[in-house]
Amino acid sequence: MQSKFPEMEPRILEQWQGITNLVAKLCRVPAALIMRQNDDTMEVVSGSEHPDSPYQVNEKAPLNGDLYCETVIKTQKLLHVPNALKDPVWDHNPDIELGMISYCGVPVNWPDGTPFGTLCILDRVEKHSTDEEKDLLNQFARIIELTLELLVSNRRFENLSLQDGLTGIANRRLFDVVLKREWAQSHRLKLPLSPLMCDIDFFKNYNDSLGHVQGDECLKQVAEALSAVSKRELDLCARYGGEEFAILLPNTEPKQAFELAEQCRRAVAGLQIPHPSSAVCDVVTISIGVCTMTDSGDVSETALIRAADQALYRAKQGGRNRVEICPTVS
Numbered sequence: 386m387q388s389k390f391p392e393m394e395p396r397i398l399e400q401w402q403g404i405t406n407l408v409a410k411l412c413r414v415p416a417a418l419i420m421r422q423n424d425d426t427m428e429v430v431s432g433s434e435h436p437d438s439p440y441q442v443n444e445k446a447p448l449n450g451d452l453y454c455e456t457v458i459k460t461q462k463l464l465h466v467p468n469a470l471k472d473p474v475w476d477h478n479p480d481i482e483l484g485m486i487s488y489c490g491v492p493v494n495w496p497d498g499t500p501f502g503t504l505c506i507l508d509r510v511e512k513h514s515t516d517e518e519k520d521l522l523n524q525f526a527r528i529i530e531l532t533l534e535l536l537v538s539n540r541r542f543e544n545l546s547l548q549d550g551l552t553g554i555a556n557r558r559l560f561d562v563v564l565k566r567e568w569a570q571s572h573r574l575k576l577p578l579s580p581l582m583c584d585i586d587f588f589k590n591y592n593d594s595l596g597h598v599q600g601d602e603c604l605k606q607v608a609e610a611l612s613a614v615s616k617r618e619l620d621l622c623a624r625y626g627g628e629e630f631a632i633l634l635p636n637t638e639p640k641q642a643f644e645l646a647e648q649c650r651r652a653v654a655g656l657q658i659p660h661p662s663s664a665v666c667d668v669v670t671i672s673i674g675v676c677t678m679t680d681s682g683d684v685s686e687t688a689l690i691r692a693a694d695q696a697l698y699r700a701k702q703g704g705r706n707r708v709e710i711c712p713t714v715s
């Protein structure tokens with residue numbers, strides 16, 4: 386199944402606008418629509434700009450079994466209703482109330498075959514669509530599906546470029562983007578922003594004694610444990626570098642940030658991953674530096690991360706497997 390109802394990109398909507406206008410013109414009808422099926426509604430994603438079309442983009446009709454498009458999606462077949470007034474099956478069709486009595490529509494699907502919606506035409510008068518018109522609808526539906534394919538691959542590439550290949554969590558690039566955004570937001574709304582810098586203790590020794598493959602496995606488990614702790618919707622857990630992780634906690638006061646850092650530290654130790662060459666513990670542990678930007682002061686996002694990094698350095702110096710906070714910066 387696709388990521389549920391992704392936003393359509395403006396350039397796609399622009400192309401679809403062109404398609405619906407052209408389809409309406411070629412089929413000589415006021416309304417040509419690209420419809421999308423949501424959880425419980427059918428939505429107009431694009432509609433011909435014709436003075437006689439009663440449909441507005443973004444308009445939604447509740448799914449109730451009486452919509453033409455529901456039948457198209459369910460049967461995955463072209464539906465042709467030349468005159469709904471002559472067919473009792475459509476007695477409760479809401480389009481009739483809008484004065485639209487004829488319909489012809491074809492299914493449009495996501496690349497994996499799950500339904501997206503339909504491409505359809507409607508008219509105020511009885512209309513027997515020709516084979517050419519039906520063919521035209523099918524051809525344009527394939528073009529719409531091609532743009533959906535492009536959308537899905539673009540999203541996939543975007544996600545890959547923002548994801549760490551080994552652990553699957555956010556990478557440094559995404560962290561930097563989100564940091565910039567959250568810093569600006571926190572600054573504007575005068576909300577606290579707390580980054581946590583986490584680093585695995587004696588990880589070089591770990592790799593040297595157990596091998597790089599085991600080291601990679603350890604990184605994956607630590608990433609999973611840290612992500613599980615920083616689970617609020619706005620929290621972001623990223624792999625910042627080799628064996629370093631960064632967690633961004635928007636709208637989080639110093640005390641809460643410290644508590645969450647402690648939870649992270651305990652969660653990693655709780656994994657009980659044997660670390661025979663650690664000088665502090667016989668299992669894998671992490672050290673964490675915490676910092677909070679509390680006011681609308683002049684601290685830049687770079688200075689904020691640097692301060693958290695300095696706290697991390699102190700945690701390392703202070704014996705590792707511990708959390709250090711830096712004095713609040715504002």
Ligand SMILES: Nc1nc2c(ncn2[C@@H]2O[C@H](COP(=O)(O)OP(=O)(O)OP(=O)(O)O)[C@@H](O)[C@H]2O)c(=O)[nH]1
Nearest residue numbers: 584585586587588589590592597600601627628701
């Ligand atoms: N297996 C594996 N190791 C990595 C990866 N990225 C970085 N490392 C290793 O992480 C180790 C980091 O070592 P150091 O920076 O010396 O730090 P440390 O040994 O953890 O010591 P402290 O941070 O002082 O506790 C290096 O040996 C890197 O090779 C990776 O993707 N996989």
